[in-house]
Amino acid sequence: EAQVTQNPRYLITVTGKKLTVTCSQNMNHEYMSWYRQDPGLGLRQIYYSMNVEVTDKGDVPEGYKVSRKEKRNFPLILESPSPNQTSLYFCASSLYSGGTDTQYFGPGTRLTVL
Amino acid sequence: AQKVTQAQTEISVVEKEDVTLDCVYETRDTTYYLFWYKQPPSGELVFLIRRNSFDEQNEISGRYSWNFQKSTSSFNFTITASQVVDSAVYFCALRVNTNAGKSTFGDGTTLTVKP
Numbered sequence A: 001e002a003q004v005t006q007n008p009r010y011l012i013t014v015t016g017k018k019l020t021v022t023c024s025q026n027m028n029h030e031y032m033s034w035y036r037q038d039p040g041l042g043l044r045q046i047y048y049s050m051n052v053e054v055t056d057k058g059d060v061p062e063g064y065k066v067s068r069k070e071k072r073n074f075p076l077i078l079e080s081p082s083p084n085q086t087s088l089y090f091c092a093s094s095l096y097s098g099g100t101d102t103q104y105f106g107p108g109t110r111l112t113v114l
Numbered sequence B: 001a002q003k004v005t006q007a008q009t010e011i012s013v014v015e016k017e018d019v020t021l022d023c024v025y026e027t028r029d030t031t032y033y034l035f036w037y038k039q040p041p042s043g044e045l046v047f048l049i050r051r052n053s054f055d056e057q058n059e060i061s062g063r064y065s066w067n068f069q070k071s072t073s074s075f076n077f078t079i080t081a082s083q084v085v086d087s088a089v090y091f092c093a094l095r096v097n098t099n100a101g102k103s104t105f106g107d108g109t110t111l112t113v114k115p
Helices: none
Strands: A004-007 A010-013 A019-025 A031-037 A043-051 A054-057 A076-078 A087-094 A109-113 B003-005 B010-014 B019-021 B024-026 B032-039 B046-052 B059-061 B064-069 B074-079 B088-096 B103-105 B109-114
Touching (some): A004 A087, A019 A031, A019 A087, B010 B019, B024 B074, B032 B074
Parallel strands (some): A010 A109
Antiparallel strands (some): A004 A019, A019 A076, A087 A109, B019 B074, B032 B046, B059 B064, B064 B074
16 A cells, blocks of 8 residues: 555653654655644645755754655654644655645654643 | 735635635736635645636636635635645745746635534
C-alpha cells in the first residue's frame, strides 16, 4: 500500500530534550516536506526537499533541522525543543515539486513540549 | 506570493442540509493547482480533489461537488445532504510550479453536522 508513515504518532517531551520525528514514504517520491498545523493557522511549511541531499527552508524553519540521505526518509529534528513547538506535524511527499503532483500526507505527529 | 482564504471559520448544519465551503485564492501564476483536503477528528489529512487552472469544469463526486470560477478566484466545495460523518475540518490549498513545491493552505473551515 502506497503511504507516508510517521513515528511517533504522539510524543510528550520536556524543553531542551532533543527529539527526532521520522517520516518515510514508499512511493519513490522525489519531493518531501514537513508542515506544522496550529489552531486557526492552517498548515505552514517548515522544510522541504527536492531530492536526496537537497533541502531548503520553508516558512517557519527556526528550531528545526532536517536531512535527506535516502529518497524514502525525511526525518525532522528538534535539537532543543521549546513549548512553542507544541503542534501537530505532518510529513508529505509527492512525485515532484510541480503542482500537477498531489501531495500525500502522513498521519500526523502530535507533539507536546512541556 | 500565494494566499488562500477560507472566510468561514466554523459552520454548523443539521443532517441532510446542503452546505457550501468557500475558498478564495490569490496567485500571480497563470498555471496553478487547487486542492481540497478533509481532516476528520482522527487528525489525518485526506485528499479530496485536485483541479488545475486550465480546467474550469465543475466536478461532482457522489454528494460532493466543486465549483471553480477563475473570474472570482474561487474554488468552492458543496456537500449535498450532509451526514454526521462529514463533520471535519476542511482545507483548501494552492500549489504552483514556481514555489518550490510548497502548498499554501487556508486556515480551514470546521464543519459540524448535527443529527
